[in-house]
Amino acid sequence: MSERLQTGDVAPAFTLPDADGNEVSLSSHKGRKVIVYFYPAALTPGCTKQACDFTDNLELLTGAGYDVIGVSPDKPEKLAKFRDKENLKVTLVADPDKTVAEAYGAYGEKKNYGKTYMGIIRSTFVVDENGKIDQALYNVRATGHVARVIKDLGL
Template identity: 60%
Template sequence: MTTLHPGDIAPDFTLADQDGQTVSLHDLRGRQVIVYFYPAAMTPGCTTQACDFRDSLSSLEAAGFTVLGVSRDTPVKLREFRERDGLTFSLLADEDHAVHDAYGAWGEKMNYGKRIEGVRRSTFVIDPEGRIVHAQYNVKATGHVARLRRMLSID
C-alpha cells in the first residue's frame, strides 16, 4: 500500500466534480490545496467532516487553501450531498478508487474490530509546487478540521 510523506510529489489527478465538470490537481498549481478522502456521501461521519470543512472554508480560503473532498460516490450523489448540506467546495468522484490508491487512502483498515479493505479517511495538505506538506491517515471525522486548522495555524 502506498503511503505519502511530506516532501513527496502529490499524485496528479483529474476527476469529475458534483456537476460533472473536471477538476485537475495540476490546474491548482500555485495554490495550497487540502485534499481529503472520505468513505461515503451523506453518512453521519462524512457529513460531520464535510460540514466542518464548510464551516471553516472562509478561514481556510483566506489563508490561501482550496479544499477538495474525494469519495467513490457518483457525481449525482455528490451533487445531492452538496445541495443537502450546503457544501461550498468541490466534491470529486473517484468511482474506481484509482486516486485513493495513488494517495494510500484505500487499503486494509480496522472497522469495528474486523480487518476490511476500504477507504482510509485521509487528508493531505499540498503546497503551491505540488508537494505534500502533511499526510494524515485514518483520521477521525469529528474534530478533524479543528485539529487541521490548529496544525496550519489558522484561526
C-alpha cells in the same frame, strides 16, 4: 495496498469529475495550497460532519490561500445530492474506481467490529503551491479533524 505518502513527496496528479460532472484537476490549483481529503461515503454521519466542518471553515482556509477538495468513491450524482442536502461549499470529486485514493495511500485494509475489509481510509493531505505534500494525515477522525488541521496550519 499502496505506499503512504510522506512530507516532501510529489502529490499524485489527478483529474476527477465533480458533483456536476465538470473535471477538477490538482494541476489547475498550481500556485495555491490545496487540502485534499478522502472520505468513505457521502450522506453518512461522519462524512457529513467532516464536510460541514470544512464548509464552515472554508472562508478562513481560502483566505489563507488553501483550496479544499473532498474525494470519495461516490458517483457525481450522489455528490450533488450530498452537496445540495447539506449546503456544502467545498469541491467534491468522484473517484469510483479508487485509483486516486490508492495513489494517495488512502485505500486499504480496514478493521471495524472485528471484520477486516478493503475501504477508504479517512485521510487528509496538505499540498503546497509546488504540488508537494506538506502534511499527510491518515486514519483521521471525522469529528474535530478540521479544527486540528487549522491549528496545525497556524490559522
